[in-house]
Amino acid sequence: MEIIQQLVNGVSLGSIYALIALGYTMVYGIVKLINFAHGDVFMVGAFIGFYSITVFDLGFFPALLISMTACAVLGVLIERIAYKPLRNATRIAALITAIGVSLFIEYGTIFVRGAQPEAYPGNIIPAKSIEILGVKISTQSLLILGTSLFLMVLLQFIVHKTKIGKAMRAVSHDMDAARLMGINVNNTISATFAIGSALAGAAGVIFGVYYTKIEPLMGIIPGLKAFVAAVLGGIGIIPGAMAGGLLLGVIESLVSAAGFSLWRDGVAFVVLILILIFRPAGLFGKNIREKV
Amino acid sequence: MRKKKLTGILMSVLMTAGVMTGCSSESTGGGGDSKTIKIGANLELSGGVASYGQSIEEGIQLALDEINKKGIDGKKIELVKVDNKSEAAEATNGTIKLISQDKVAAVIGAATSTNTLAQVQIAQDNKVPLITPTGTNPTITMKDGKLNDYIFRTCFIDPFQGTVAANFASKDLNVKNAAVLIDSSSDYAKGLAAAFKESFESNGGKIVSEEAYVAKDTDFNAILTNIKSANPEFIFLPGYYEEVGLIIKQARALGITVPFMGGDGWDSPKLIEIAGADSLNNTFITNHYSSGDSDAKVQDFVKAFSEKYKGKAPDAFNALGYDTVYFLADAIDRAGSADPQEIQKALGETEGLSLVSGQLKLDENHDPVKSAVILEYKGGKQEFNTKVNP
Numbered sequence: 001m002e003i004i005q006q007l008v009n010g011v012s013l014g015s016i017y018a019l020i021a022l023g024y025t026m027v028y029g030i031v032k033l034i035n036f037a038h039g040d041v042f043m044v045g046a047f048i049g050f051y052s053i054t055v056f057d058l059g060f061f062p063a064l065l066i067s068m069t070a071c072a073v074l075g076v077l078i079e080r081i082a083y084k085p086l087r088n089a090t091r092i093a094a095l096i097t098a099i100g101v102s103l104f105i106e107y108g109t110i111f112v113r114g115a116q117p118e119a120y121p122g123n124i125i126p127a128k129s130i131e132i133l134g135v136k137i138s139t140q141s142l143l144i145l146g147t148s149l150f151l152m153v154l155l156q157f158i159v160h161k162t163k164i165g166k167a168m169r170a171v172s173h174d175m176d177a178a179r180l181m182g183i184n185v186n187n188t189i190s191a192t193f194a195i196g197s198a199l200a201g202a203a204g205v206i207f208g209v210y211y212t213k214i215e216p217l218m219g220i221i222p223g224l225k226a227f228v229a230a231v232l233g234g235i236g237i238i239p240g241a242m243a244g245g246l247l248l249g250v251i252e253s254l255v256s257a258a259g260f261s262l263w264r265d266g267v268a269f270v271v272l273i274l275i276l277i278f279r280p281a282g283l284f285g286k287n288i289r290e291k292v
Numbered sequence: 293m294r295k296k297k298l299t300g301i302l303m304s305v306l307m308t309a310g311v312m313t314g315c316s317s318e319s320t321g322g323g324g325d326s327k328t329i330k331i332g333a334n335l336e337l338s339g340g341v342a343s344y345g346q347s348i349e350e351g352i353q354l355a356l357d358e359i360n361k362k363g364i365d366g367k368k369i370e371l372v373k374v375d376n377k378s379e380a381a382e383a384t385n386g387t388i389k390l391i392s393q394d395k396v397a398a399v400i401g402a403a404t405s406t407n408t409l410a411q412v413q414i415a416q417d418n419k420v421p422l423i424t425p426t427g428t429n430p431t432i433t434m435k436d437g438k439l440n441d442y443i444f445r446t447c448f449i450d451p452f453q454g455t456v457a458a459n460f461a462s463k464d465l466n467v468k469n470a471a472v473l474i475d476s477s478s479d480y481a482k483g484l485a486a487a488f489k490e491s492f493e494s495n496g497g498k499i500v501s502e503e504a505y506v507a508k509d510t511d512f513n514a515i516l517t518n519i520k521s522a523n524p525e526f527i528f529l530p531g532y533y534e535e536v537g538l539i540i541k542q543a544r545a546l547g548i549t550v551p552f553m554g555g556d557g558w559d560s561p562k563l564i565e566i567a568g569a570d571s572l573n574n575t576f577i578t579n580h581y582s583s584g585d586s587d588a589k590v591q592d593f594v595k596a597f598s599e600k601y602k603g604k605a606p607d608a609f610n611a612l613g614y615d616t617v618y619f620l621a622d623a624i625d626r627a628g629s630a631d632p633q634e635i636q637k638a639l640g641e642t643e644g645l646s647l648v649s650g651q652l653k654l655d656e657n658h659d660p661v662k663s664a665v666i667l668e669y670k671g672g673k674q675e676f677n678t679k680v681n682p
Contacts, residue, residue, distance in 0.1 A: 002521045005546075009513035115377060116342040117534055119565035129545055138545050211510045212566050213538055215340070221508070256514030262476055262504055264514075 005135050006257040007250060012141030014249020016207060019148045020226035021233070021241035023199035026155060029236030030172045030192040032091070036098040037078055039223015040105035041197045045071045045204030046214040047109070050118055060124045060209065067205045068198040075197025076190045084186070102223075109216040117215035120208040140210050147206060151199060152242045159238065164191055221265070228272045234282025243283060328370040329630040331620065332390030332399040334411060339378025340507070341532055343560040344403035344609050348425050349373070351613025352400065354600050359617065364625050369617075376402055380410035387411040391418045397630045398423065400616055403609065404532070404557075405429030405450075405480040415442050421636040423620060425612040426556065426580075428453060429479045433658040440658075444639050446616045446649070449659050450480065453555045453578045454487025454530070456664050456680050460576065461526050462495035464678075465551060471501040471524035473515070473539065475531040478507060484530035484555050492528075500524050505535065512539045513546065520548050532557040537566025544571040556580060559608050559674075569672025576677065580608040581649040582665045584676035593648045608649070615647040 020042055027035045045067045052063035082101050086094045125143065129136045159165040167188045170178040179185050207222070208214045226241075229248045233240025248268060255267045275282060333352060336345030352371065360368045372394045374386035383402050390396050391414065399415060401408045401424035408427035412435075415422035423444045424432060430449045433440050461467050470492060475481040489499055501522035503515040516539070519527065527543075529536055529552050536558050543552070553576040564572060583594050583605045593614065597606040606614075622645055623638035624630065645652040650662040666677040 002517060005517045006514055009511075009517060013511045013513070110338070114342070115339040117340065117562065117566075119537070119562060121565075122568040127545060129547070131547075136546050211538060212541060212568075213510065213534060217508075218510075253514040257518060259503075259518070261515045262506065 003257070004133075006253045008135055008137055008141075010250030010253030011246055012138070012144065012249070013253060014229075014246035015141070015145040015148045016203070016210070016222065016245075017225050017229045017248050018242045018245025019144065019151070019203040019206065020200065020222055021229040021245045022148070022151055022155060022238065023196035023203070024223075024226050025230040025233070025235055025238060025241040026159070026199070027192055027196040028230065029159075029238070030168045031083075031189055032172070033083060033094050034098060034227070034235075035193075035196070036095070036223070036227075037101040037105060038196070038200055039219030039226070040102050040109075041071050041074055041078075041200040041219075042204045042207070042223065043109065043214070043216060043219035044074060044105065045201030046208040046218065047113075047118075047204075047216075048201065049205030049208055050120060050214060053121060053124060060205075064202055064205050067201040069201075071201025071204075072194040072198040075193040075200075078197075079190060079193040084189075102219075106216055106219070113216075115216055117213050120212050120214065122212070124209055144206055144210060147202070148242060148245075151202070152238060155195070155199075155238050158195065164188065168192055225268055228268055231272060231282055232275050234285030237282065237284045240282055240284035247283075328368050329364065329624060330370050330372055330394060330396045332387070332394060332396035333371055333373045334376055334383055334386040334390060334399055334402055334407075335373065336378040336403050336407065337373070337375035339376075340534055341378045341404055341560075343533070343562055344426065345375075345378070347560075347607055347609035348400075348403055348613035348616075350601060351425075351597075351606070351610040351615075352617050354597055354610075355614045355617035355621075357600070358596070359621050364621055365628065367630070369621065369624075372396055376407055378404075378407065380407050383407040383410040384414060387414045387422070391415070391420050396420065397624070397632055398620055398635055400425065400613075400620070401427060403427070404478075405432060405483070406478060408432050409479065412440055412443055416440055419636070420632045421639055423616055423639070425616040426609060428556065429483045430657075430659070431479070431483075439656075441640070442636050444619075444654075444658050446612050446619055446647075446652070446660065447556075447580055448662055448664060450483035450555075451487035453664065454484040454489075455491040456578045456666070457484075457528060457530075457553050457555070457576075458488045458491035458495060458497070459680075460578075460666055460678075461528070461553065462492060462497055465526060467497065467526040467551075469498045469500045469524055470526040470528055471503070471519045471522060472499055472528045473519065473531075474502070474504045475507055475535060476504040478531065480532075480555075480557060481530045485528065488528050488530070505531075505539075507532070507535060509535060510538060512542050516543050516546050516548060519543075520546060525550055527552045529554045530557065533560040533563040534566065537563045540567045540575065541571050549574070551575060553577065556608055564669075564672045569669075572669040572672060575669045577667050577669075577674075578664050578680075579667050580664065581611045582667055582674070582676045583607070584674075585665065585679070589646060590648055611648045615649050615652075618647060619645065619652065 024038050048070045049063045049067040052058045052066045082097050128139045167183045171188045229244035230241045233244025252264050255264050376383035376386045390399055398421045401422045403426045405427040408424040421442050425446050428447055428450045433443050472485050474485045501519050551574045556579050558577045623635050627634035627638040643653050652660050663681045665679050667674040668677045
């Protein structure tokens, strides 16, 4: 029974990673920028949700919507201020800027409200456990898994079936050609950041409800783990982020179950290294030969 | 990871700079002019364990208000505060600043053992007394059999807390097997756990499972599932409130109903917010003091405190912050001087000083010998259970 319980633990942990990884991978897929500030937008989302619930006395769904909207605006602002001037600069310049933005948001938040943690009130979503054959599954982790799956399908739909999605894919394929075809590249990229950041905001609120405790540096480790998950599944591929997140969660739980709980984070990054060595395109990625 | 490294480099640069300014100044310490005595406070005013530092500060302020009404030999005590942001490197920097720039006569150290240990060497090198109100790790005052002669504390030490918890588990709760869950990044948690294990096993108990986590983890389901399958009757969890709250919440959701017990690291109102009042039922802590104690000294303090802070009931951190100032003031009074070395001598000779958290007497390791209380959480409130004498 214990091993099944550990798998359940792994899936519920992994669905959090998947939820964050979705936004990560989508931004990378379109703009080819590893947005290190994603984990911090996630943190801001958690705090906006927290203040909506405690200060304005709102329920879970209004708080979720407010947080997603605010994060979408924040994402667009970050893109316009920090990344847009560097669109034609080297990839490494954009990457370093992303790290800078990440630090700015973290310590900006500490400056504004201090570093002390907050606790989400416990009564937002009733926490019940269902017991199946001696395995405890909490309803909240089912909710997270369900939300992640729903958002994955929604993202797939947006990217592959809508007009803005078509524009995104065109921009991702060739920015200049897309512009020549009359696609507004700036708006398309903004839309990408808006959607990706809204997802991060949603993940923040759900994380807060599930794990209760939030603090200004809470985005760092989940952000890095989600990055690993995205690379594991094949960065840029939306179902890959989902699969990578779940797989990473299960791996971590099994490592802890085997009695090596202190090695858990280490193993996650070893997985990243192994994937980069043996299958750089990720589990779902295809190896595309670059034409010279 | 990348950030840690960067901060590390920055810190080392800053520290070197700090040490150098320390060298260039003529004398260290001495504190204040003819009207005031300057003392420093290096506390966790923000960051992960901010609630400890803020509580200690409230206690310090109350004590200073009382003492400064009369002063010591006509001199007032002036407090210089630094915020160590709950980080060891910041704590080191803070003390360098207090000693070399502000020239304080003594430093009231950090709330946690880890942040206090980060200041010990600086205080020793500069010969300025450092008193930690709540740093309970034995190595703070005693390292490798050598006494850190400038370091003092107002609280009891970890082995005592661990032993009290083990005896309570064996004798009062009658448990035979226990699990231990340790924050392996904390000297404090490791110290308590070692003492607990030793006493519990010598009482005839058995440790059936030992698991570890590191501070800032958020998901404990995997290790808790391991503990659950070992079927302990009791779980010793000597961590800090942020993780403890999450662990207890997740444990109860996994169907672990046995009692949990920890030390003074649990003592924060945030614990109840994070874990939820229901999850905390059937949990115990060892602590320095209880506001439910009927002792007259305690009740006077509770009254004065709630007058100053709008009806708030003081916790152990408030009490120890308050006591630390009296401990220091008593020594300054007996030394009759604001010279750090004179104060150090007087601190070491403290005996029979009556404080809120019990009679204070130092043993040869500079460790106070005093009583502990056991508190139980019921419906989100701490209730006084028993008082244990050393």
